[in-house]
Amino acid sequence: MSKIIVMTSGKGGVGKTTSSAAFATGLALRGFKTVVIDFDVGLRNLDLVMGCERRVVFDFINVINGEAKLNQALIKDKRIENLYILPTSQTRDKDALSRDGVEKVLNELSKEFDYILCDSPAGIERGALMSLYFADHAIIVTNPEVSSVRDSDRILGVLNSRSRRAEQGLEPVTQQLLLTRYDPDRVERGEMLKVDDVLEILAIPLLGVVPESQAVLRASNVGMPVILDEASNAGQAYMDAVGRFLGEDIDHRFVNPQKKGLFSRLLRRSA
């Protein structure tokens, strides 16, 4: 039986797709057979971030509609063993995601995969609801910024009331916070919410803190999940988060400003 994870946030542009690509790759690197599904019907982007955009022939919606077999739509990653991508359609809209259709595909995937990772679209409408409905675990992607924190809280409410687990009175969906685009320098200057502030407000366990990093754009430019950039702080932060997700006890790095040399401090002062 596989585990279903949803990467969700309510708000758009906070890093769900970036995190989905990184997380799925990290799980596969750890030896788990993993598939990452793009639920953002109409705005396909996961394929670009994963670097498989030219290999898309059939998609998730084709499979739901019975126009293609699952194994015709699944794309096997060229770099990592055990990693597959199920891209979405660019031409349909989110109504194409029927609950029965999604369930059928997830059931078929769960025969083969250890982890199924659902990359949620923004909002709290059909696409987002379908991506979280069947989840066992939710990773709440949040930026240290007021509207993102508030939207995350709304999504937590939705998970607690409108997921399959909530509706059927099962064990609740586990919820963990992934705080992304964190800028320790701005936090130190009092310009950005601290990790602890966000934790106090949302009151869920912390899975990881991913710093604001230029490596993310560089990686997406070339279609590589940032976790494969092992030298980057964002890549390392995602790797740590995957370890914690698997139950390992790993200290949080990248929460405090990096020590600066005299030269860059002088530069900063004169700037």
Add this chain to the structure above:
Amino acid sequence: MSIFSFFRSAPRPSAVQAKERLQIVMAHERAGRSGPDYLPMLQQELLAVIAKYVDIDQNKVEVKLDRGGDCSTLEVNIELPAREQAKAAAAAKAGDKPAGNDDAAAKRPVSGGSVNGSAKKRG
């Protein structure tokens, strides 16, 4: 840097304000979410009744349900406008024109008030 900036108290960091604003707005939103379905309706109907008599500000009404072990409380907190304004508003609603001396009265310093109702129910 001007010499005066030494004496000025440091401005409150914007992140502190962000946190406070979030705590307030989310306390509201969570209460609305966890409450029973009838709570928003109850609030609207209560408001409609009170608005017949007093001019109230929608933002100054709070309806809160606290679930306890064997006792729940429904708390209705309404901040009323200053007394004279309220009278004028009520008179206007009743179809009268506010009397001339009310105009004069309105210029006097006014004081606000607040009703706070609370109902308990064993459950």
